[in-house]
Structure formats: structure tokens, C-alpha cells
Amino acid sequence: xxxxxxxxxxxxxxxxxxxxxxxxxxxxxxxxxxxxxxxxxxxxxxxxxxxxxxxxxxxxxxxxxxxxxxxxxxxxxxxxxxxxxxxxxxxxxxxxxxxxxxxxxxxxxxxxxxxxxxxxxxxxxxxxxxxxxxxxxxxxxxxxxxxxxxxxxxxxxxxxxxxxxxxxxxxxxxxxxxxxxxxxxxxxxxxxxxxxxxxxxxxxxxxxxxxxxxxxxxxxxxxxxxxxxxxxxxxxxxxxxxxxxxxxxxxxxxxxxxxxxxxxxxxxxxxxxxxxxxxxxxxxxxxxxxxxxxxxxxxxxxxxxxxxxxxxxxxxxxxxxxxxxxxxxxxxxxxxxxxxxxxxxxxxxxxxxxxxxxxxxxxxxxxxxxxxxxxxxxxxxxxxxxxxxxxxxxxxxxxxxxxxxxxxxxxxxxxxxxxxxxxxxxxxxxxxxxxxxxxx
Amino acid sequence: xxxxxxxxxxxxxxxxxxxxxxxxxxxxxxxxxxxxxxxxxxxxxxxxxxxxxxxxxxxxxxxxxxxxxxxxxxxxxxxxxxxxxxxxxxxxxxxxxxxxxxxxxxxxxxxxxxxxxxxxxxxxxxxxxxxxxxxxxxxxxxxxxxxxxxxxxxxxxxxxxxxxxxxxxxxxxxxxxxxxxxxxxxxxxxxxxxxxxxxxxxxxxxxxxxxxxxxxxxxxxxxxxxxxxxxxxxxxxxxxxxxxxxxxxxxxxxxxxxxxxxxxxxxxxxxxxxxxxxxxxxxxxxxxxxxxxxxxxxxxxxxxxxxxxxxxxxxxxxxxxxxxxxxxxxxxxxxxxxxxxxxxxxxxxxxxxxxxxxxxxxxxxxxxxxxxxxxxxxxxxxxxxxxxxxxxxxxxxxxxxxxxxxxxxxxxxxxxxxxxxxxxxxxxxxxxxxxxxxxxxxxxxxxxxxxxxxxxxxxxxxxxxxxxxxxxxxxxxxxxxxxxxxxxxxxx
Ligand SMILES: Cc1cc2nc3c(=O)[nH]c(=O)nc-3n(C[C@H](O)[C@H](O)[C@H](O)COP(=O)(O)OP(=O)(O)OC[C@H]3O[C@@H](n4cnc5c(N)ncnc54)[C@H](O)[C@@H]3O)c2cc1C
Ligand SMILES: Cc1cc2nc3c(=O)[nH]c(=O)nc-3n(C[C@H](O)[C@H](O)[C@H](O)COP(=O)(O)OP(=O)(O)OC[C@H]3O[C@@H](n4cnc5c(N)ncnc54)[C@H](O)[C@@H]3O)c2cc1C
Numbered sequence: 001x002x003x004x005x006x007x008x009x010x011x012x013x014x015x016x017x018x019x020x021x022x023x024x025x026x027x028x029x030x031x032x033x034x035x036x037x038x039x040x041x042x043x044x045x046x047x048x049x050x051x052x053x054x055x056x057x058x059x060x061x062x063x064x065x066x067x068x069x070x071x072x073x074x075x076x077x078x079x080x081x082x083x084x085x086x087x088x089x090x091x092x093x094x095x096x097x098x099x100x101x102x103x104x105x106x107x108x109x110x111x112x113x114x115x116x117x118x119x120x121x122x123x124x125x126x127x128x129x130x131x132x133x134x135x136x137x138x139x140x141x142x143x144x145x146x147x148x149x150x151x152x153x154x155x156x157x158x159x160x161x162x163x164x165x166x167x168x169x170x171x172x173x174x175x176x177x178x179x180x181x182x183x184x185x186x187x188x189x190x191x192x193x194x195x196x197x198x199x200x201x202x203x204x205x206x207x208x209x210x211x212x213x214x215x216x217x218x219x220x221x222x223x224x225x226x227x228x229x230x231x232x233x234x235x236x237x238x239x240x241x242x243x244x245x246x247x248x249x250x251x252x253x254x255x256x257x258x259x260x261x262x263x264x265x266x267x268x269x270x271x272x273x274x275x276x277x278x279x280x281x282x283x284x285x286x287x288x289x290x291x292x293x294x295x296x297x298x299x300x301x302x303x304x305x306x307x308x309x310x311x312x313x314x315x316x317x318x319x320x321x322x323x324x325x326x327x328x329x330x331x332x333x334x335x336x337x338x339x340x341x342x343x344x345x346x347x348x349x350x351x352x353x354x355x356x357x358x359x360x361x362x363x364x365x366x367x368x369x370x371x372x373x374x375x376x377x378x379x380x381x382x383x384x385x386x387x388x389x390x391x392x393x394x395x396x397x398x399x400x401x402x403x404x405x406x407x408x409x410x411x412x413x414x415x416x417x418x419x420x421x422x423x424x425x426x427x428x429x430x431x432x433x434x435x436x437x438x439x440x
Numbered sequence: 441x442x443x444x445x446x447x448x449x450x451x452x453x454x455x456x457x458x459x460x461x462x463x464x465x466x467x468x469x470x471x472x473x474x475x476x477x478x479x480x481x482x483x484x485x486x487x488x489x490x491x492x493x494x495x496x497x498x499x500x501x502x503x504x505x506x507x508x509x510x511x512x513x514x515x516x517x518x519x520x521x522x523x524x525x526x527x528x529x530x531x532x533x534x535x536x537x538x539x540x541x542x543x544x545x546x547x548x549x550x551x552x553x554x555x556x557x558x559x560x561x562x563x564x565x566x567x568x569x570x571x572x573x574x575x576x577x578x579x580x581x582x583x584x585x586x587x588x589x590x591x592x593x594x595x596x597x598x599x600x601x602x603x604x605x606x607x608x609x610x611x612x613x614x615x616x617x618x619x620x621x622x623x624x625x626x627x628x629x630x631x632x633x634x635x636x637x638x639x640x641x642x643x644x645x646x647x648x649x650x651x652x653x654x655x656x657x658x659x660x661x662x663x664x665x666x667x668x669x670x671x672x673x674x675x676x677x678x679x680x681x682x683x684x685x686x687x688x689x690x691x692x693x694x695x696x697x698x699x700x701x702x703x704x705x706x707x708x709x710x711x712x713x714x715x716x717x718x719x720x721x722x723x724x725x726x727x728x729x730x731x732x733x734x735x736x737x738x739x740x741x742x743x744x745x746x747x748x749x750x751x752x753x754x755x756x757x758x759x760x761x762x763x764x765x766x767x768x769x770x771x772x773x774x775x776x777x778x779x780x781x782x783x784x785x786x787x788x789x790x791x792x793x794x795x796x797x798x799x800x801x802x803x804x805x806x807x808x809x810x811x812x813x814x815x816x817x818x819x820x821x822x823x824x825x826x827x828x829x830x831x832x833x834x835x836x837x838x839x840x841x842x843x844x845x846x847x848x849x850x851x852x853x854x855x856x857x858x859x860x861x862x863x864x865x866x867x868x869x870x871x872x873x874x875x876x877x878x879x880x881x882x883x884x885x886x887x888x889x890x891x892x893x894x895x896x897x898x899x900x901x902x903x904x905x906x907x908x909x910x911x912x913x914x915x916x917x918x919x920x921x922x923x924x925x926x927x928x929x930x931x932x
Contacts, residue, residue, distance in 0.1 A: 100834070101841070103834035122883040124749035125745065127747060151918070152918055176920050221911045
């Protein structure tokens, strides 16, 4: 069995950034394992631009963004294996992987960083009625065909779901000469970035219908058409009278992403039922000691810049874990999604041993205009406000982030709380209900 | 000149082919689709029934019980996964308990062994996730679950190895009855891939057997398609059913079953709706709603968001209300194996034997082959091997070191084998049915592009000629304008 200080599973932006920052922190024995034929993860098929506006303050394509990190990994001489699939990982951080050249590999790691990204939801998971012909693709799969294999999925296209991948593919297929007839969205708003709605649909006159869904698929060999209908805003069920048919030979589904955590489950890692990713603490460590996680495997990100930032935290702390096994106690604070908030990552904070500053990532449940995000800390009965920020607009499709300094958090805690480890302290993030605002 | 032409490459046709391959006979199977198992045999409950359902005295009752007994051996010979998990018919009221007794009596009459009525507590021990409303159940140990695709394909493979020819895309369009004289008779069957002369025809065309019969001029019968819809759930829901869980049949139908599948998923369904179109395997919103509601009655706790796919199959319901397995009364040399609705899958080993006996009665001379080889090697399932064996296999053949399907851990080696085998896979569905690549929770999202690539390479066809299921079901369109690669800006 071979051994490494740190093994990173997945070489998307998360894995690459985590590896690079672990190296910078002083760990040299690092191995990245990637199942695809090149480093870079999903970015390699995202040949559009819009990456790195925050992290590099430059507008890069996906592959360009990936290249910057890949170069860093290569410069540092960090080892990596391509075309290698991780099959199993234990809570003792033993990894089983496989490739053609070396066969079955057994690797012992002192720390592991999970960076497996996510997968797409499929037709099955949303139960669309009708036939089961060829011509139904998830949007990311279609993107791979077009951008990496050089093949078109079809000519006459309907897209279900207005998330970023759906929007990007609407433009991509149009540029390639396909006729994108419409994008349908179940919700009253898009879960994609506003800039993508403008640049990918409006600029090409592709109609976007909110509160609509597909009710039926037709065709025996290839798709020949679909039926779609408006849905009732409340129960999301199609309204029969509004049903219409449209001919098409291709249906793209962009109906959401699910963090890929089959391996995490094998290692016995606790999974958050809302994010579908591991429960992590402020150091991006999972419930299993020595196993860290970052990027889309933890929660689905819309901007790669946040993935990189979050992954540096994971990499740095995995390195610290390897270099000094010192344990010092800290009280544990759970983060809680309050009113209007869907989830908060990390789920656990250890204020006394956290870094100087942490970033909380969260998603809101609805569209909120000109509202305040409030943060309190304390017991259920006695929450103290520690921070609040006004945001002009918050939408479910755009992840929110808040930076908090350690002092801010510590301020809300009594020092003698530190005696116990789980004191029932909670850090709650919520959207202030308008009109109820008290002066701070 | 063939001795026997079998029309239909479903489980019925393939089982008959294998049975006939034990004898010195020239036999072929004509299948209208591009692969085996594209009809009813691919979409059913996959249950090997115990045999208490059918009315005593019917062919269904007899062949079900006989077939059930034969299953262990057939599946062992053909290396097909089969488990006798047992089944329970659950009663939710005292009235229904009375119905259980009727089923129990019928089971005894039909010759079902190891059958008993269990009380609530015993039922809970068998099925910890059963609804608290369940009061008792009819328990049969001999019921089992099987993989219908593997069974059909394995049966055909074995028949092929023993000398049966198979022709695909060979829809029988026209049948000419050659003049019968001097005790000689025969047929000329026309298909797109050629004409076939044969002494006997076995009509195993599933739902279309009535139309084949009409073409030949046999004594009329009719088959009505009755649709059954299903949902399949992720393997992490598989634990919810240990045995096959039925409900007491009511006037409204047989009720919805909840069952583990042989691969560990959870299956719920089917509906039962008579329809007109023999091709209509669409799923419907009402259908799916009905099975969800029905299944919740037995097992309330499955998670809807764990559905991985839904599908529908068509029973061929005969107007005679029993299997039609007989020599045609009007046309000499024509033998039917038609109206094979449920429990058809269970009964096929016995059906095959019966058809051979009928052929013999009709004058076919069946002389046993000494070199009949009943065994079939399965496609290696990499994920099921011990680490030692996995290691050795990759060393011998590195293709087993490349995982193509992440959900089911299927390697390139397995997919290549599925394509290169006798009667190998020719399309995506063919690969899926032989290896399970694409059957997992991501439904081909990850492996689809890779399987298309492997199919194109192995079959030496361009990527965009690869189909999902034969005919014109092309998976991809043409190339992109610039093959998409320019925009990559020299990266790589
Ligand atoms: C279509 C699309 C458009 C986007 N557009 C933008 C945009 O315009 N701007 C922007 O900022 N962001 C964009 N994003 C978001 C951004 O690309 C993602 O958030 C980011 O790539 C996620 O990084 P990751 O490393 O977590 O996951 P990934 O990039 O998915 O990487 C995960 C890697 O892990 C590997 N892996 C998984 N399991 C295993 C295993 N068992 N063994 C070995 N390897 C494994 C995978 O092969 C993959 O390479 C877009 C995303 C998509 C999909
Ligand atoms: C919803 C449902 C649930 C079921 N559940 C069970 C169960 O749990 N247990 C059980 O024992 N049984 C079950 N059954 C029954 C079982 O599935 C069938 O009995 C069995 O699959 C029938 O197989 P077959 O070969 O007769 O028909 P098919 O599989 O339909 O095969 C007929 C073949 O003939 C071909 N064909 C048609 N016309 C022509 C032509 N002109 N030329 C050439 N080829 C032609 C077709 O393409 C097809 O491949 C179920 C059936 C259904 C629909």
C-alpha cells in the first residue's frame, strides 16, 4: 500500500485549489486522483467565458481558469493520476482506486480532501410522462458532446430548466446552428445568473417561459415533440387547459445538480439533507476526522470563484491537520438557516480555533429585494445580533456569501461557555422580515 | 429449409429456441427489433410467481407451478441471477384475511409448496417496513425475483451456441403457406433481411401473435394490450422490501406491488389499463400517481425523490383468458405460444417444453443431441469480484481498469465483452441490458458519451450512427460546425 500525506479526490477547481493551498501550507506529499482524461473537472467543457471575475478580476473561459490552477499544481510537482476512478474510501482514510495501467490501487492518506463535484438530475428524478426515445439529454451531457466530442445532440431543441447550464447551452446550441425553441422553467424565476439570462437568451431571442413545465414526451425512435403547460403557482401542477404541443427532436434537461457523495457515504460521513453534501465545519472538515471536502460536493456553487476560495480553506486546514496533530478544545456553534434562508455552509463553527475570518455561504428560498441578512449568535432563547448586511437583491439562483471575523463571533459568546463542547449555541442567518426591524 | 422458424425474440421465443436446440433440428428465430428482449419481456415485474393466482385447471396454473420449480436449474445453467426471496400477499382488513384463505386453498390446489398464512407479527418480522395497517399475509417461500433481460439474453445466447440462428430487424411481413400434399407442408416467411422456408412455425410474437396468426390464416384469436406502469427507485431504497409485497386482489385489480429487484433497487407498480395501441408504452401522470398511492398503502416510507426512472410494459391479454399454447386447428405446422401474459415469465421453461411436445405430436422428429451444452458463462461483473480477482483481471486485460459507469461500477472490459459476445449488444439499450451501464441513479449521464464512443469503436461506425435502440433512434446528430474544438483556444 502506498501512502500520501494528502489525497485529493477530483481535480475540478475544488480539488486543484485545495491541493495548491495544502502545498503552500507546507505539505509536499500530495496526490490528486481524477477519473477523467484531463485535469480541470467540469470547467474543461465550459468553453464560455464568465469565470474568474472575482478571483482573478479577469473574464476567463472555463479551461483558461482551470489552466491557471493546473499550472500551479504542475509547477509545484504535485502528483496526479488521470483516468483513475476512486471506488471506495474508509473512515480510516484508506482509498481504493483503479486505472488501466496500475490496476487496483490501495492508498493510505493522512488526510483526504473530497472534491468530486456533482451530477445532474435526470428525467427519472422528475418523472416526465410519455415515451422514452433517444434525444433526451441532461444539459451537461449535451455540453460535453458539443464542446469536447464535437457532436451535436440535435437540431430542434427545447430546454427544461433555466439554471445556468440550461441557459449556457441554449446559446451554445444556437451558435452551432440549432434552433432552440424555448426554455421552460417551473418556478416564477430563474435559478440561473441574471447575466446569463440576458447574454444567453435575450440576446438570441429565445423565449423563456416561467411557471411552465413539460407534461409529455413524444416519439418512438427519436423525440418528435413535447407537450408543455403552465403550472399552478401554488401546487406546481400543470393546468390542463394551457397545454400545448411543440415539435422538436431534442430535449435538454437542466433540472438541477446533486452533490456526488456516494464515496462520502461509504466513509460514513454525515450528509446534510438540504445541501446533499457533507456537513462541514469552519475548516471544511467533515464529520469524519481527517476527511475534508469542498466545492460542488459540499453544496452546488454557481460561481467557480467561490469554489476556489472555499477549497483553499479545505486545503490549508487539511495541511494543518497533517502537520500538527495538536488538538485543542473549542466550543461548537451550529449554523442555522433562519427565515428565508435555505441552508448555511459551514454547518459547524469552532470559534476558538477558527481562522481569522470565515466565509459563510448560503442560499435564500425566494427572491428578496432590498432586504437585510441578519446574523445572530447565542442560545435559542437568547440570540445576540452580531452582524447584518443589506442586499439589493437576493435570489435562490445566486449564492450569498458573508465574511465574518473571529472577534465578531467571539463577541457573542461568553468565555466560560468554552467549558463544554456542545453548548447548544447557534449562529442563525435569516432575512429580516420587513417592518419588524428593530434598531441595532 | 428450416425445421422450425420461431417468430419473436422475447423470453417465450428464446426459451423455445433453447429447448429445441437440445435436438438435431434446424431452427431460427426472427425478431423484428434490432436486439433481443425489446418487447414485453423487458418491462414487467420480474417476479417468478409461486402459482396461487391462476384458476386451478388452467394452463396458467399448471405451467406457473411447473415453471417455478424449473427456474433454479435454468438460472444455474445460464448463470442468471435469481433469488427465491419469497412473497407476501398483504391483507389490510378481516375481510381481506378471508380472501387470503381463498388464495391459500387455490395455491394448494395448484400444487404450490411452502405456502402459509402469517399473522401481523410474523409479517413484521419478514417485512419490517410494512404498513402498520397490515393485519396478515399469505406467505410463499418459493416466489422469486430474476433479471428478465439477462434471462432472455442468456437463454438466446445458449440456444445460439447450440446451433440456433437468430435474425434481427427481421419483421415477418408475409407468410405463404406452401401447398400441403403427401403429408408434406411448409411455409415461406418474408422479411426485410430475407426469406425463410420452414416446415413449422412457432408463433411467439408477443402482442403481435394475433396479427401473425391472421397473416397465416389460423383459427382467430385476439390479444388486447394491457398497460402496466412502474417506478424504479435508487438502491438506497432497496431495503424497504425484503420479499415481493402484493396486496389482496380486489374487483379493481391485482393492486400495486412493492418489490426488491435482483440488483437491489426498489420496484413499484404496475397499473392495469386496457389500451388500443400495441406500441403505446408511454408512462402517464395518472398512472404514476396511482402506483405511488398504491405502493404507499403497503410500504409508506419510500422517498419519492429517489425515483430513478419510470417505464411501462404491455401485457398481451388473450380473449380466451388463458395462455394459447397449441397447434393451430386450421393450419398444419403452425404452433402458437401466444397470449403469454403474467405469469408468462415464470412459466416459460414449462411453456418451452410443452411447445416442443406439441411439435412432436405434430410430426416433428426430435432426436436428442449428445453434445448439447446447457451452460453459459456470464459476462464478468467486475464489481462483484474479490479484490484479488479484480487485480488479476486488470493485469490480464487493462480494459477492466477503466470504469465507464460510475453508478454501477461497470468497466470498459465488461462493455466490450457485451458487444463482442454472440448476439452481442448493438446499441445503448443493448449495452445497458447486458451490463447495467446506464441503469443507475444518473441514468447514463456519465457513461452515455463513453458508451457511445465504445460502441462506435467496436462496431466500426461513426459516433452519430450509434442508436439508443436500433431503427432510427440515433443518439446524436451530426458534427458541430467546427467540431467545437477551435473555441478551446489551443488549450490542452
Ligand atoms: C455548465 C456549467 C456552467 C458554468 N458556468 C459558470 C460560469 O460561467 N462562471 C462560473 O464562475 N462558474 C460556472 N460554473 C460553476 C463551476 O464550474 C463549478 O461550480 C465548479 O466547476 C465546481 O467545481 P468542483 O471542483 O467542485 O467540481 P467539478 O468541476 O465537477 O470537479 C469534480 C471532479 O471530480 C472528479 N471525480 C468525481 N468523482 C470521482 C471519483 N470517484 N474518482 C476520481 N475522480 C472523481 C470528476 O471527474 C471531476 O473532474 C458552471 C458550471 C457548469 C456545470
Ligand atoms: C406489466 C407486466 C408485468 C408482468 N409481470 C410478470 C411477472 O412478474 N412475472 C411473470 O411471470 N410474468 C410477468 N409478466 C408477463 C411476462 O412479461 C410476459 O409473459 C413475457 O415477457 C412474454 O414474453 P414474450 O416473449 O411472449 O413476448 P415479448 O417479450 O413481447 O416478445 C415478442 C417478440 O416478438 C417480436 N415480434 C412481434 N411481431 C413480430 C414480427 N412480425 N416479426 C418478428 N418478430 C416480431 C417482438 O418484437 C418481441 O420481441 C408481466 C407482463 C407485464 C406487461
